[in-house]
Amino acid sequence: MSKTNGMETMDLITTYFCKASQVGYHGNLFGGRMLAWLDEAGAAYSAQCCDSPRMVTKHISAVTFEKPVRPGQIIKIYGEVLKVGNSSITVRLEARRHSVYNGTQRLVCSTNMVFVRIDGDGESIPLSEKVKRKFGSQKNPEEKK
Ligand SMILES: CC(C)(COP(=O)(O)OP(=O)(O)OC[C@H]1O[C@@H](n2cnc3c(N)ncnc32)[C@H](O)[C@@H]1OP(=O)(O)O)[C@@H](O)C(=O)NCCC(=O)NCCS
Numbered sequence: 807m808s809k810t811n812g813m814e815t816m817d818l819i820t821t822y823f824c825k826a827s828q829v830g831y832h833g834n835l836f837g838g839r840m841l842a843w844l845d846e847a848g849a850a851y852s853a854q855c856c857d858s859p860r861m862v863t864k865h866i867s868a869v870t871f872e873k874p875v876r877p878g879q880i881i882k883i884y885g886e887v888l889k890v891g892n893s894s895i896t897v898r899l900e901a902r903r904h905s906v907y908n909g910t911q912r913l914v915c916s917t918n919m920v921f922v923r924i925d926g927d928g929e930s931i932p933l934s935e936k937v938k939r940k941f942g943s944q945k946n947p948e949e950k951k
Contacts, residue, residue, distance in 0.1 A: 816884035816900060819847040826877045835875035844869075844899050844917060847883040852895050852921035855887055856937050862928075864894060865920040873903060873914045880904045881914065890941040893930040894922045 820843070828839050845863055852861040875881060882904045889896040898918050902911040925931045 816886045816898075817851070818882060819851045819885050819899075820883045821904075822881045822883075824875045824877050824879045824881060829877055833874075833876055835881075837869075837871055840871070840875070840881075840901060840915065841866075841869065843881070843883060844901060844915075844919070847885065848897055848899050848919040849921060851885040851897055851899075852919075855897075855941070856890075856895055856921075856923055856933050858923050858933070860924050860926075861895070861921040862924055863919065864922045867918040869915050869917045871915050873912050875903060875914055880906060882911070887941050888918065890933060890938055892932050894920050895933070895941070896920050 822843055824835050829835055845866070849861055849863065853859050880903070882902050884900045884902065885897050887895060888898050896918060898916065900916045901914040903914050904911050922930050923933050
Protein backbone atom coordinates (compact mmCIF):
# COMPACT_ATOMS: atom_id res chain seq x y z
CA MET A 807 0.00 0.00 0.00
CA SER A 808 1.38 3.40 -0.85
CA LYS A 809 1.76 5.78 2.02
CA THR A 810 -0.84 8.52 2.46
CA ASN A 811 -0.10 11.71 4.33
CA GLY A 812 -1.73 12.47 7.64
CA MET A 813 -4.27 9.66 7.46
CA GLU A 814 -4.78 9.91 11.20
CA THR A 815 -5.45 13.65 11.23
CA MET A 816 -7.53 14.21 8.10
CA ASP A 817 -11.33 14.31 8.03
CA LEU A 818 -13.33 12.16 5.66
CA ILE A 819 -15.45 14.55 3.56
CA THR A 820 -17.05 12.51 0.76
CA THR A 821 -17.10 9.06 -0.81
CA TYR A 822 -17.74 8.36 -4.50
CA PHE A 823 -18.21 5.29 -6.68
CA CYS A 824 -16.51 5.59 -10.05
CA LYS A 825 -19.18 4.85 -12.69
CA ALA A 826 -18.72 3.56 -16.25
CA SER A 827 -20.14 6.83 -17.61
CA GLN A 828 -17.31 8.77 -15.94
CA VAL A 829 -14.35 7.14 -17.71
CA GLY A 830 -12.68 7.76 -21.06
CA TYR A 831 -12.03 5.21 -23.83
CA HIS A 832 -8.85 4.13 -22.02
CA GLY A 833 -10.95 3.07 -19.01
CA ASN A 834 -9.69 5.64 -16.48
CA LEU A 835 -11.76 8.24 -14.64
CA PHE A 836 -11.68 11.65 -16.37
CA GLY A 837 -9.32 14.05 -14.61
CA GLY A 838 -11.91 16.81 -14.83
CA ARG A 839 -14.39 14.69 -12.91
CA MET A 840 -11.87 14.19 -10.13
CA LEU A 841 -11.19 17.95 -10.02
CA ALA A 842 -14.93 18.62 -9.73
CA TRP A 843 -15.16 16.15 -6.84
CA LEU A 844 -12.21 17.82 -5.10
CA ASP A 845 -13.66 21.31 -5.60
CA GLU A 846 -17.06 20.27 -4.28
CA ALA A 847 -15.53 18.48 -1.29
CA GLY A 848 -13.27 21.46 -0.55
CA ALA A 849 -16.15 23.92 -0.75
CA ALA A 850 -18.34 21.85 1.56
CA TYR A 851 -15.47 21.31 4.01
CA SER A 852 -14.56 25.01 4.01
CA ALA A 853 -18.18 26.03 4.57
CA GLN A 854 -18.37 23.63 7.49
CA CYS A 855 -15.08 24.79 9.02
CA CYS A 856 -15.86 28.50 8.51
CA ASP A 857 -19.49 28.40 9.69
CA SER A 858 -20.52 30.04 6.41
CA PRO A 859 -22.31 28.72 3.31
CA ARG A 860 -20.82 31.47 1.12
CA MET A 861 -17.31 30.19 0.34
CA VAL A 862 -15.89 30.44 -3.19
CA THR A 863 -12.85 28.77 -4.73
CA LYS A 864 -9.97 31.25 -5.05
CA HIS A 865 -7.00 29.01 -5.78
CA ILE A 866 -6.21 25.37 -6.58
CA SER A 867 -2.61 24.20 -6.42
CA ALA A 868 -1.09 21.94 -9.07
CA VAL A 869 -2.58 18.44 -9.16
CA THR A 870 -0.67 15.33 -10.20
CA PHE A 871 -2.68 12.20 -10.89
CA GLU A 872 -0.66 9.40 -9.30
CA LYS A 873 -2.95 6.39 -9.77
CA PRO A 874 -5.80 5.54 -12.16
CA VAL A 875 -9.38 5.13 -11.02
CA ARG A 876 -11.56 2.54 -12.75
CA PRO A 877 -15.32 1.85 -12.73
CA GLY A 878 -16.48 0.16 -9.55
CA GLN A 879 -13.69 1.60 -7.43
CA ILE A 880 -14.39 3.73 -4.39
CA ILE A 881 -12.80 7.13 -3.93
CA LYS A 882 -12.65 8.79 -0.55
CA ILE A 883 -11.79 12.47 -0.23
CA TYR A 884 -10.13 13.61 2.97
CA GLY A 885 -9.38 17.15 4.13
CA GLU A 886 -7.55 19.13 6.73
CA VAL A 887 -7.21 22.83 7.47
CA LEU A 888 -3.72 24.19 6.81
CA LYS A 889 -4.28 27.88 7.44
CA VAL A 890 -6.95 30.45 8.20
CA GLY A 891 -6.37 34.05 7.13
CA ASN A 892 -8.59 37.12 7.28
CA SER A 893 -11.16 36.09 4.65
CA SER A 894 -9.68 32.83 3.39
CA ILE A 895 -9.07 29.28 4.45
CA THR A 896 -6.43 26.97 2.94
CA VAL A 897 -7.26 23.28 3.00
CA ARG A 898 -5.35 20.20 1.93
CA LEU A 899 -7.39 17.56 0.13
CA GLU A 900 -6.44 13.98 -0.66
CA ALA A 901 -8.37 11.62 -2.94
CA ARG A 902 -7.69 8.00 -2.04
CA ARG A 903 -8.70 4.80 -3.79
CA HIS A 904 -10.19 2.59 -1.13
CA SER A 905 -10.10 -1.21 -1.37
CA VAL A 906 -13.26 -2.84 -0.04
CA TYR A 907 -11.36 -6.15 0.12
CA ASN A 908 -8.75 -5.20 2.69
CA GLY A 909 -9.38 -1.57 3.64
CA THR A 910 -6.08 -0.30 2.23
CA GLN A 911 -5.93 3.04 0.48
CA ARG A 912 -3.80 4.43 -2.33
CA LEU A 913 -3.27 8.10 -2.91
CA VAL A 914 -4.76 9.09 -6.28
CA CYS A 915 -4.02 12.83 -6.04
CA SER A 916 -3.80 15.71 -3.60
CA THR A 917 -4.08 19.47 -3.73
CA ASN A 918 -4.14 22.58 -1.58
CA MET A 919 -7.15 24.83 -2.14
CA VAL A 920 -7.99 28.34 -0.98
CA PHE A 921 -11.61 29.32 -0.37
CA VAL A 922 -12.75 32.88 0.39
CA ARG A 923 -15.79 33.97 2.36
CA ILE A 924 -18.01 36.37 0.38
CA ASP A 925 -21.03 38.54 1.13
CA GLY A 926 -24.27 38.76 -0.85
CA ASP A 927 -22.57 41.03 -3.44
CA GLY A 928 -19.76 38.52 -3.99
CA GLU A 929 -17.13 40.65 -2.21
CA SER A 930 -14.67 39.06 0.21
CA ILE A 931 -15.48 39.51 3.89
CA PRO A 932 -13.60 38.44 7.05
CA LEU A 933 -14.13 35.09 8.66
CA SER A 934 -15.61 35.24 12.15
CA GLU A 935 -13.30 35.71 15.13
CA LYS A 936 -14.53 32.37 16.46
CA VAL A 937 -13.31 30.60 13.31
CA LYS A 938 -9.96 32.44 13.36
CA ARG A 939 -9.41 31.45 16.98
CA LYS A 940 -10.40 27.86 16.35
CA PHE A 941 -7.88 27.37 13.52
CA GLY A 942 -5.31 29.90 14.66
CA SER A 943 -2.47 27.43 15.09
CA GLN A 944 -2.88 25.23 11.99
CA LYS A 945 -0.03 23.96 9.81
CA ASN A 946 1.85 26.17 7.39
CA PRO A 947 0.71 25.33 3.79
CA GLU A 948 4.37 25.56 2.67
CA GLU A 949 5.08 22.49 4.79
CA LYS A 950 2.49 20.39 2.95
CA LYS A 951 3.03 20.48 -0.79
C1 LIG B 1 -13.02 35.51 -4.15
C2 LIG B 1 -12.98 36.98 -4.52
C3 LIG B 1 -14.27 37.65 -4.06
C4 LIG B 1 -11.80 37.57 -3.76
O1 LIG B 1 -11.69 38.87 -4.15
P1 LIG B 1 -10.28 39.63 -3.96
O2 LIG B 1 -10.47 41.03 -4.38
O3 LIG B 1 -9.19 38.84 -4.57
O4 LIG B 1 -10.13 39.59 -2.43
P2 LIG B 1 -8.84 39.83 -1.65
O5 LIG B 1 -7.77 40.46 -2.45
O6 LIG B 1 -9.34 40.49 -0.41
O7 LIG B 1 -8.31 38.35 -1.30
C5 LIG B 1 -9.13 37.48 -0.58
C6 LIG B 1 -8.26 36.38 -0.01
O8 LIG B 1 -7.77 35.55 -1.07
C7 LIG B 1 -6.36 35.39 -0.91
N1 LIG B 1 -5.78 35.31 -2.23
C8 LIG B 1 -5.77 36.27 -3.19
N2 LIG B 1 -5.14 35.81 -4.27
C9 LIG B 1 -4.74 34.56 -4.00
C10 LIG B 1 -4.03 33.57 -4.73
N3 LIG B 1 -3.59 33.80 -5.97
N4 LIG B 1 -3.80 32.39 -4.15
C11 LIG B 1 -4.22 32.14 -2.90
N5 LIG B 1 -4.92 33.02 -2.15
C12 LIG B 1 -5.15 34.23 -2.70
C13 LIG B 1 -5.88 36.65 -0.21
O9 LIG B 1 -4.65 36.40 0.44
C14 LIG B 1 -7.03 36.86 0.74
O10 LIG B 1 -6.88 36.03 1.89
P3 LIG B 1 -6.93 36.63 3.39
O11 LIG B 1 -8.07 37.58 3.45
O12 LIG B 1 -7.19 35.42 4.25
O13 LIG B 1 -5.61 37.26 3.64
C15 LIG B 1 -12.81 37.19 -6.05
O14 LIG B 1 -11.47 36.95 -6.44
C16 LIG B 1 -13.73 36.30 -6.85
O15 LIG B 1 -14.96 36.50 -6.85
N6 LIG B 1 -13.18 35.29 -7.52
C17 LIG B 1 -14.01 34.32 -8.25
C18 LIG B 1 -14.45 33.18 -7.32
C19 LIG B 1 -15.19 32.10 -8.07
O16 LIG B 1 -16.13 32.38 -8.80
N7 LIG B 1 -14.77 30.85 -7.90
C20 LIG B 1 -15.34 29.76 -8.61
C21 LIG B 1 -14.45 29.36 -9.74
S1 LIG B 1 -15.19 29.70 -11.30
